[in-house]
Amino acid sequence: MTHVVHDTAPPAAKARSVLRDSAFLRLWTATTASGLATWALPFVLGLAVLSRSLTAVELGVLLAARTTGFLAAVPISGVLADRYARRQVVLYSGLTSAIAAPVLTAFLGNSLVLAAVAAAAMGAGQGACRPAFSALTAEVVEPVQRQQANAAMTMSIRVTTLVAPGLTALLALVVNTQGLLLGIGALWLVAALVPPAGSGQVPSADGKGFVTEFLDGVREARRHPWFLAGLGALSAVIATGYSATGVVLPLVSRDRYGTEAVLAGALTAYTLGALAGAVLMARWRPRAAGWTGLFGLALYGFAPLALLLPVHPFVVIAVYAVAGLGIDLFNVPWFTATQREVEPSKLARVSSLDFLLSYGLAPAGLALIAPAITEFGTSAVLIVCAVVCFAAPAIAALVPSSRDFGPRHE
Structure with a gap:
C-alpha cells in the first residue's frame, strides 16, 4: 500500500515563506522563463505576419506543428520524468526548445517544412517540461509550502500574460522577428539551466515498456x-x-x-x-x-x-x-x-x-x-x-x- 505524507508541520513551519528558499526561487525563475517563452512564440509569429515575412496560412501550419509536438511530448515526458531524474528531463526539454529557436529563425519564410519541424521541436520541449516541472516542484518544495509555491508560479504566468504583449510590441520596434525568436531561445536556455537539483528519489528504468509505464x-x-x-x-x-x-x-x-x-x-x-x-x-x-x-x-x-x-x-x-x-x-x-x-x-x-x-x-x-x-x-x-x-x-x-x-x- 502506498502511504502519502501529509501536512503535519507545526505552525512556525507553515509561516515560513517559500520565497526565502533559494532552490524554489531558481525553480520559479525557470518556470517563469518557460512560460514567457511559451506565450511569446505565437505572438512573435503573429508579428511576422504583420511584417509580411510570414503568411496567415504559414502561421497556421507553424502553430499546428507546435501543438502537435506539445501533445506528442507530454505523455513521453511523463514516463521519462518518473523513470529518470526530473531535473534531467527539464534540462533536455529546455535545450530542445533552445536549439530549435535558431533553426526556426533560419528557415522562417524560407522553408515552411523545416520551419514547421523546428516549431514542432519547440512544442515538444514545451510539452516535455510541463509534467517534469510539476514533479520537480514536489521534490524541491516542502509539503506545507506547496500551495504557496503553486500560487507564486501561477502569479508569474498571469503577470507575464498581462505585461508581455506590451513589452514584446515595444521590442519589435527595435528588434526584428529573427531577433525576438532568438530571445525566445535564450529564455529556454534559462529554463533548462537554472532549475535546482531535485531529491533524485525516483526509480530507475525497470525494464517495463513505455506503454506499460504510462498505463x-x-x-x-x-x-x-x-x-x-x-x-x-x-x-x-x-x-x-x-x-x-x-x-x-x-x-x-x-x-x-x-x-x-x-x-x-x-x-x-x-x-x-x-x-x-x-x-x-x-x-x-x-x-x-x-x-x-x-x-x-x-x-x-x-x-x-x-x-x-x-x-x-x-x-x-x-x-x-x-x-x-x-x-x-x-x-x-x-x-x-x-x-x-x-x-x-x-x-x-x-x-x-x-x-x-x-x-x-x-x-x-x-x-x-x-x-x-x-x-x-x-x-x-x-x-x-x-x-x-x-x-x-x-x-x-x-x-x-x-x-x-x-x-x-x-
Whole structure:
C-alpha cells in the first residue's frame, strides 16, 4: 500500500515563506522563463505576419506543428520524468526548445517544412517540461509550502500574460522577428539551466515498456476518484468555455459593441482576476479546498452567458474578471493536491495525463465551435457552453473525495 505524507508541520513551519528558499526561487525563475517563452512564440509569429515575412496560412501550419509536438511530448515526458531524474528531463526539454529557436529563425519564410519541424521541436520541449516541472516542484518544495509555491508560479504566468504583449510590441520596434525568436531561445536556455537539483528519489528504468509505464500512471490516476472527476470537469470547461472565449468573444466585441475594446478589456480583466485568485490562494486555506476549486471553475459558465445576453460592455468585462478569479481558485489547490496525494514515483505520469486531456482538448473545442455555430447558431452554442461549465464542476463535486481533493486532512 502506498502511504502519502501529509501536512503535519507545526505552525512556525507553515509561516515560513517559500520565497526565502533559494532552490524554489531558481525553480520559479525557470518556470517563469518557460512560460514567457511559451506565450511569446505565437505572438512573435503573429508579428511576422504583420511584417509580411510570414503568411496567415504559414502561421497556421507553424502553430499546428507546435501543438502537435506539445501533445506528442507530454505523455513521453511523463514516463521519462518518473523513470529518470526530473531535473534531467527539464534540462533536455529546455535545450530542445533552445536549439530549435535558431533553426526556426533560419528557415522562417524560407522553408515552411523545416520551419514547421523546428516549431514542432519547440512544442515538444514545451510539452516535455510541463509534467517534469510539476514533479520537480514536489521534490524541491516542502509539503506545507506547496500551495504557496503553486500560487507564486501561477502569479508569474498571469503577470507575464498581462505585461508581455506590451513589452514584446515595444521590442519589435527595435528588434526584428529573427531577433525576438532568438530571445525566445535564450529564455529556454534559462529554463533548462537554472532549475535546482531535485531529491533524485525516483526509480530507475525497470525494464517495463513505455506503454506499460504510462498505463501504470493511468491506474494511479484511477485510484483517486477526485482526480478523475476534477480532470473531467476541467477538460469540459476548457473545451467549451475557453472555446467560446476564443471564437465568440471577438465576434460579439465587433458586431454587438462595434469596438475591439471589449475584447481587449475582457481578456485583460480575466488575467487580472486570475492574478487576484492566485494572490488569494497563496494565503487562504479553505476547509473544503476541492469544493472551493470546483466552485471557482464553475464561475466560467457566466462568460458564455455574458456573450449571449445584451448586457452593458462593462458587465462582460466584469464577468471575465470573475471567471479569471475562479480559474485560479481551482488551479492552485488542484496542483497542490496532485502533488500531495499522488504516489511520488508516478507523479509526472499523472501530471502528464492532466495536461494531455485538459489542454489537449482545447484545440478540439476551438476547431468544433465554429462549425457548431454555423449549424446551430451562436445562441444555442453559448447556452450549451454555459450549461456544461456549470454542470461539469457540480457533477464532479458529487464525488465524496472531491470535497478536499483527497481524503480529509485534519
